[in-house]
Amino acid sequence: MKKNIFVLLSFFSVLFLTAQSIEQQVQLDSIIKLRKLSNNVELSSDERIRLASLAVEHSKKLSIDSTLLKSNWNLTGLYLNFDMNIPFGEINKSNLELAKKLKDTTYIALTYQNLGWYHLTQIKNDSAYYYYYNAVKIFDRIGDVRNKGETLFNMANIQETERDYIGSEKNAIEGLKLIRSLPTSERGLIYTYDLLNLLAVISVRLENYDQAIDYQTQALKVGEDIEDNLWYLTNSKNNIGYSLLQIGKYNEALKIFIEISQNKEFIELDPSLYVMAKGNEALAKIKLQPDNKKEVERIFLEAFKVTDSLDDPYGLLHIGNDIAEFYLDNNNTDLAEFYTKKTLNAAREINLTEEILRSLKILSFTEEGEKGKEYLYEHIKLNDSLLKNERAIRDKFARIEYETDQLEEDNEQLSRQTLILTIVTIALLFSIVFIYIIITQRARNRKLQFIQKQQEANEEIYNLMLAQQDKIEEGRTHEKKRISEELHDGILGKLFGTRLSLDSLNLVQTEEAAKNRSHYIDQLKTIETEIRKISHDLNSDFVSDSSFIDIIKALIETQTTAYNLEFEFSNDDTIDWEEMPNKTKIHIYRMLQETMQNIYKHANASLVKISFQLKNNVILCAIEDNGSGFNVNKARKGIGLKNIDSRVKEIEGKAEIFSKIDSGTTIKIFIPVK
Numbered sequence: 001m002k003k004n005i006f007v008l009l010s011f012f013s014v015l016f017l018t019a020q021s022i023e024q025q026v027q028l029d030s031i032i033k034l035r036k037l038s039n040n041v042e043l044s045s046d047e048r049i050r051l052a053s054l055a056v057e058h059s060k061k062l063s064i065d066s067t068l069l070k071s072n073w074n075l076t077g078l079y080l081n082f083d084m085n086i087p088f089g090e091i092n093k094s095n096l097e098l099a100k101k102l103k104d105t106t107y108i109a110l111t112y113q114n115l116g117w118y119h120l121t122q123i124k125n126d127s128a129y130y131y132y133y134n135a136v137k138i139f140d141r142i143g144d145v146r147n148k149g150e151t152l153f154n155m156a157n158i159q160e161t162e163r164d165y166i167g168s169e170k171n172a173i174e175g176l177k178l179i180r181s182l183p184t185s186e187r188g189l190i191y192t193y194d195l196l197n198l199l200a201v202i203s204v205r206l207e208n209y210d211q212a213i214d215y216q217t218q219a220l221k222v223g224e225d226i227e228d229n230l231w232y233l234t235n236s237k238n239n240i241g242y243s244l245l246q247i248g249k250y251n252e253a254l255k256i257f258i259e260i261s262q263n264k265e266f267i268e269l270d271p272s273l274y275v276m277a278k279g280n281e282a283l284a285k286i287k288l289q290p291d292n293k294k295e296v297e298r299i300f301l302e303a304f305k306v307t308d309s310l311d312d313p314y315g316l317l318h319i320g321n322d323i324a325e326f327y328l329d330n331n332n333t334d335l336a337e338f339y340t341k342k343t344l345n346a347a348r349e350i351n352l353t354e355e356i357l358r359s360l361k362i363l364s365f366t367e368e369g370e371k372g373k374e375y376l377y378e379h380i381k382l383n384d385s386l387l388k389n390e391r392a393i394r395d396k397f398a399r400i401e402y403e404t405d406q407l408e409e410d411n412e413q414l415s416r417q418t419l420i421l422t423i424v425t426i427a428l429l430f431s432i433v434f435i436y437i438i439i440t441q442r443a444r445n446r447k448l449q450f451i452q453k454q455q456e457a458n459e460e461i462y463n464l465m466l467a468q469q470d471k472i473e474e475g476r477t478h479e480k481k482r483i484s485e486e487l488h489d490g491i492l493g494k495l496f497g498t499r500l501s502l503d504s505l506n507l508v509q510t511e512e513a514a515k516n517r518s519h520y521i522d523q524l525k526t527i528e529t530e531i532r533k534i535s536h537d538l539n540s541d542f543v544s545d546s547s548f549i550d551i552i553k554a555l556i557e558t559q560t561t562a563y564n565l566e567f568e569f570s571n572d573d574t575i576d577w578e579e580m581p582n583k584t585k586i587h588i589y590r591m592l593q594e595t596m597q598n599i600y601k602h603a604n605a606s607l608v609k610i611s612f613q614l615k616n617n618v619i620l621c622a623i624e625d626n627g628s629g630f631n632v633n634k635a636r637k638g639i640g641l642k643n644i645d646s647r648v649k650e651i652e653g654k655a656e657i658f659s660k661i662d663s664g665t666t667i668k669i670f671i672p673v674k
Contacts, residue, residue, distance in 0.1 A: 021447050024062065031058045031067060035074045041597045041643075045082050052078050069098045069107060076114065089118035109138035113151055125158045132158070146188075149178030153195055160202055169202045186227060193222045193232055200239055209243040216240045228657075231270055231633040234260055238277045245280060250287045257281035268660060269633065271306055272314040278303035279319035286326070293330060300326060304339075313346040320346065321358045328365060337366040357383055548577040548585050549612075555593060556610060563600040570611040575619060584671065587647040588621060594643055595623045595667055603627025603665060614673070621669040629659045644669075 034055035038048045052075040059068040072095050079088035092114045099107035112135035119128035132155045139148035152175030159168035176195040182188050196219035203212035216236045223232035241256035260266065260277040267274050282299040285292060300323045307315030320343030328336040344359035360379035364372045426433065549571050560567045577585070592610070599605050605627030613620045641657075644667075648655045651671055659665040 027058060027062050028064075028067065031055050031062065031071060034058065035071060038074060038078065041594060045078075049075070049078055049082070049084075065098055065102055069095065069102060069104070072098065073107070080114075085118060085121045089115070089122075092118060105138055105142050106144075109135050109142065109144070109147065112138065113147065116151070116154060120154070120158070125162055129155060129158050145178050146182055149175045149182075150191055151175075152178070153191060153198070156195075156198055160198060160205070163205075165202050165205050169199060172198050172202070184225075189222055189226050193219050193226065196222065197235070197239070200243075204239075204243060204246075207246075209246045212243045213240055216243070228632055230266070231273070234263075234266060234270075234277075235273060238273060238280065241277070241284075242280055245284055245287075248287075250284045254281065254284040254288065257284060267306060269631065271310050271312050272318060275303045275307045275312070275315035276318035278306070279322050282326070283322060296326065313350060316343060316346045317350070317352060317355050321355060321362060324359075324362050324366075328362060333366045336362065340366065353382070548580070552589065552592065555589065556596075559593070559596045559600075560608065563596065565596075565599070565605065566607045568607070568609045572612050572614045572619075575612060575614045581674070584651045587651050588669075588671065591644050591647050591669060592621070592623065598641070599623075599625045599627060599665075602630070605664070617673045619671040619673060621671065622666065623669075624664065624666045626664045629661045629663050629665050631661065632657055632659050 034051050037043075038052035038055065040048070043051075052071070055071045056068070056075055059071040062068075072091055076088065076091050076095060079085075079091060092111050095111045096108065096115065099111055112131045116128045116131035116135060119125075119131060132151050136148055136151050136155070139145075139151065152171045156168045156172035156175060159165070159171065172195050176192065176199070179188055179191045179195065196215050200212045200215035200219065203209070203215060216239045220233060220236040220240070223229045223236060226232055237256050238260055241253040241260075244250075244253035244256070257277050257280045261274070261281055278299055282296045282303070285299065286296045289295070300319065303319050304316075304323060306312075307319070320339050324336045324338075324340040324343065327333075327339065340359050340362045343355060344363070347353075347355035347359060357379055360375045360382065364376035364379060366372070367375060552571075553569065556567055556569055559565075596608065599608055603625050605625035607626045609622070609624040611620075611622050613622070644655055648669060653672060654670045656668045656670075657665065658668070
C-alpha cells in the first residue's frame, strides 16, 4: 500500500515538473518572438519600443536572469538607435547589475562602454572616463582587441578635451597599436585615421608642429584607402597647412589652402572646414605679402560671408578672431571690436574656452579705459581658473585609474579568501552536496532532453506540414488539369456532336420544330461557352504566372501607398530573374524593403524612383528619392544601412550611397550575375 502511494506521488511530481517545464518553454518562446518583432524595421519606433519593453516585462516574470539580460540588451540597442539617451542610461545601469550577477565579463565590459557613452552625452567627462577605463580593463582581460582600441580612443578624446594632453597621447598611441594589429577593414581604417588625427591635434596643442605634420601625413595616407574620403583628405591637408604656417613655411602652406578653397563643392560637405582653410589662406598671404592688405581683407570677408550665410557658429570661431586681429593690426578698432564680440558670443554659446580667452584679450585692446581693463581682468581670471581646472582634471583621471586598480586588487584578495572558505565548506559537506548534485543533474538532464525532443518534434511536425502542403498543391494542380482534360475532351466533344445532330434535324420544315431546335441549339452553345471558360480557369495555375518582378512591384506599391509616396519603376527585360538564385532574390527584396523604410523614416521624400539594369553581367539596382538628403561622410551608420551592407556582402556585391543636403539620396547596389 505504502509503495503504491509513493509511486503515485512520484508520478504526480514528475507530471507537475513536466507541466511546469512546458509552461516555462512557452513563455520563453513568447519572449523570443517579441524580441524578434521589435527588430522589424517596418514598424514605427514607438511600436518597436513597446514590443521590446513587453519582452522585458515577461522576462522579469520568468525570473531567468540570462533571459532578462538578453531582453534588456535588445531594448538597449533600440534606445541607442532612436537617440533616447536618458532611458539608455537607466537600462544600462540595470544591465550592469545583471551582468555582474551572471559574471558575464563580455556583457559587463560592453555595458561599461555604453555607460561611458551615456555620460559623454550628458557632458560628464569624468564619469564617462571612469566607465571607459573599466571597460578597457575587461576588454584587455578577455582579449577583445578591437573594443579595447576603440574605447582607448574615446578616453583619449576626453583627455584632449580636458587638456590632459600627455595622458591623451599615451592612450591614443596604445589604441593605434591595437587597431593596426587587426585585419584591414573600413571601420579599422576610420579609427586609425581618427587616432592619427587626434595625435596630430595633441602635437599642435603642445606646439610640436613637426610631429603634427608627421601624424597628419600618416593620416592622409590612411585616408586614401577610405571610401568617400574627401573630408578625411581635406581635413588632413588643412591641418598640415596650419602646422606649416606655424613654423614659417608660408609658401607651402598657402599652396595647400588655395587647393582646398578652390574646391567649391567642399562648402556643402563641411562649411566650417572650408571657412577655416580660407582663413588660413588669408593668414599665409599676410605673412608673405604684408602690404597686400586688400587681398587679405577680401579673403577674410569671403570666408565670413560663407559662415554668416549658413549661420555656422563653428565656422565663425575658426576665423572671427583672426579677422579681428587683422583689423586691430591695421588700427581699425571699430571693425576689430565688431568681429571679436560676434566671436565671443559664439564661443560662450559653445563653451569654447580658448576662443573666449582670445576674444577677451583682443577686446582689452579695442576698448579704452575701464571697459578695456574689465575685459583684461576677466581674461586673467578665466585663464587662472582654467589652469586650476586642468590640474584638477589630470589628478581626477589619475585618481580614477588608481582607485579602480586598487578596488580590483581588493576584489581579487576577497575572492581568494572566499575561495578558501568555500573549499573548506565544500570539504565538510561534500557527501551531502554530492548526492544533491547527482539528483539535481539527473532532473536537469531529463528536463533538457524533454525540451530538446519537444523542439525536434516541433521541427519535424513543421517539415511534415510543409511537405503535406506541397503534396496538396501538387495534387490540386494535377486534379485541375485532369478535370480540364475531361471537360474539354469528353463533355465538350459530346455536346458538339449533339449540336451537329440538332442542326441536321432542322431539315424538318415544321415551324414549331424549327423554333424548338433553334432554342436548344442556343442553349448548347451557351453550355459549350461556359464549359470552355471553366476548362480555361481550371487549367490556369496562378502560381506559375507569378514572377519575382511581380513580387517586387507588389512590394513597391504596398510600401509607397503606406508611406504616402509617389513612385517610378523600371525593369530591364533582359534580366533573367528565373535563373537568379533564391538567396540573391531574397536579399534584393529585403534591401529594397529596408531602403524604402529608411526613406519613409528619415528622408521626408515625396517621390522614389526604383530601377533594375543589366550591364556586363552585373545588375544595377538604383533607388533614388527627392528627400532632404544627408552628409554621407558625417552620418553615423544606423542599423538599416548596416543591414544593407551585410546583405550586399552576402551576395558578393557592392553598395554606393550618394547624397547631398536638400538634394535627395541615391543608393546603387551592384549585383553580379553568376
